[in-house]
Amino acid sequence: MATSSINASSFSSGLDVVSLVSQLVAAERAAPDARLNAAQSKAQTRLSAMGVLKSALSNLQTTAKTLVGGGAVATPAVKSSREDLFTATAAAGAARGSFAVEVVSLAQSTKLVSAPMASADTILGAGDVDITVGSESFKVTLGSTGNSLGALRDAINNATDNPGVTASLVTESGGVRLLLTGNQTGASQAVSVSSPLISLSQTQAAVDAHVKVEGFDVYSASNTVTGALDGVTLNLVKAEPGTTGTLALTTDNSAASKAVQDFVTKYNQVLTTINNLTKYDPATKTASTLTGDSTARQAANELRAIMGGSAPGGSVSYLSQLGIKTGSDGLLTVDSAKLGEAIAKDASSIARMFGGEDGYASKISKNIDAMLAEGAGIDAQTDTLQARLKDISSQKDALDRRMTQVQARYTAQFTALDTLMTRMSTTSNYLTQQLAALAANNS
Structure with missing residues (x-):
């Protein structure tokens, strides 16, 4: 708070006006200042906690989306035997197999x-x-x-x-x-x-690219060829008529396993975050920032319900069939060996189990969309807390203005008192001198 300057040398009564005014203003300011600071700290802490929760949910959703539609589990590994002639990429669901590719000519512009x-x-x-x-x-x-x-x-x-x-x-x-x-x-x-x-x-001349896949002619206006093989994009590098390369699409078990484990890791991080934000220590009677918060509790319950249920995949429907189990703390653990075996046995079923319309990753992603939607719990609480902080800031400004007025009033009162005391002291000294002189004359 800005305070006006008080010149102690202007007081002659010996009264410490500066100290008195400062102490009175500080005493009057202490209670409302402490109340506002406490409210501000609480709101900022809750706002930060909501940000942490939102970030954890967003990270889980980002990972979940890599599995939607089959994603990383259903995406094959791609290998070209002649990368000097062509390379390729594949989308989820692309058929596994080995295909002969010949680049007859590249597309050109005029x-x-x-x-x-x-x-x-x-x-x-x-x-x-x-x-x-x-x-x-x-x-x-x-x-x-x-x-x-x-x-x-x-x-x-x-x-x-x-x-x-x-x-x-x-x-x-x-x-x-x-x-x-x-x-x-x-x-x-x-x-x-x-x-x-x-x-x-x-x-x-402007010409189309000409490529042969398994001996069949394919033409493309550009050197990026789509549609020749479902889910596969060929990137033509150089033409070499008569030379055939091999394009191999195989199940990438390690990538699929990593994608599932990454999803589990992000899921566990969300539950751990919620637990840390809402836990209560009965021994010390200490609550966390979001202890008792219904939004955080509901988020955890909904996520657990999804992962604790089933998801149609074909030969598999439950996480336990993949070596994924729920611990006593609600977190998931992964048996990497069992997961790898399941993927090697039937990757397409596991891809549907996570990325199908009713798959775990798909349901989690949709659920988080609802949690983070405008006006939903987290968004509503964030808006309320931001409004609360803005109001507290306004109250602090008002308190500063009121304390400036209080200081001015006290300063004026004590200045008047100092002036009065100075006059009384002068009168007293004068009377003392007069009485002393009268006594001297009488002697």
Whole structure:
């Protein structure tokens, strides 16, 4: 609190006005200040606890989502025998197996080049340049000025309706050439130019990629090929007709096991967090920040109910069948060996068990969505606590203003008292002197 300055030298009665005022103000401020500080600390602690709980739930949901739809459990490991020719990625559910892949040709974009000219400043003249990219066209018009080779390049690149072609100048020993390059590959994105100002010849045609999978022809407008194999994306690197590589998709037991164990770890972290925030020590009669909080308690109960139930997966329906058991503290433990055996035996069933519509991970993710929704328990409590802290801050400001007024009032009162006491002291000294003089005369 800002306090006004009191100059002790201005008091002549000997009364310690500064000390008296400070002590009185401090005494009057102590009770409301302690009350507000306690309320502020409690609100901040609860707000922080809500943040910790929300973070733990969000981390669990993030991990759960990696299993939804089969996720990491159903995603096969991918291996290309010729990564210099092609690589691949696979989504959850992609069929396991070994496939022959031959990259016949890569997808290309159109390249058109002009005859060499003296320089970029070579004048082309006034007129139109019509350019077509696939099914779209646009026009560039050069006027009576600003109609050089360089100006045409800039006009093409700066055209707001340019659907996908880039103009460049290439300087070689014979002069400067205008090069037009299509921004997209594939036969459907071919580029052509019509103009009386300049003539361009094609140095590279726009063509689709051509790949053979198990000997069957597949064409793609880009070098990223999807749809040839369900759930698999081929990334073509180099064409080498007649050379066949092998694409192997196998169950990645270690990755699947790790995904499940990560999910269990995050689940345990949420329950541990809630337990730490809500526990009560009867020996010391000490409560935690969220002891008795219904939102935290409900969150724990709902998560336990989901993980303690069943989830249809096919050959498996319960966590215990995977070597996952619930301890006396409510936390899950994983028998890694048994989990690995279960995945190796039937990974697809375990993928459905966690990632299916009614799978553990899917239900957990949906449940946390509801917990963290706007207006739900955690969000509502967070809003209430933030409003409470804002109100406490306003009360503290009001207390500061009131104490400033109190200090001013006390200072004025004690200043008046000091003045009165000084006058009385002066009068007393005068009377003493007069009486002494009278006594001396009488003697």
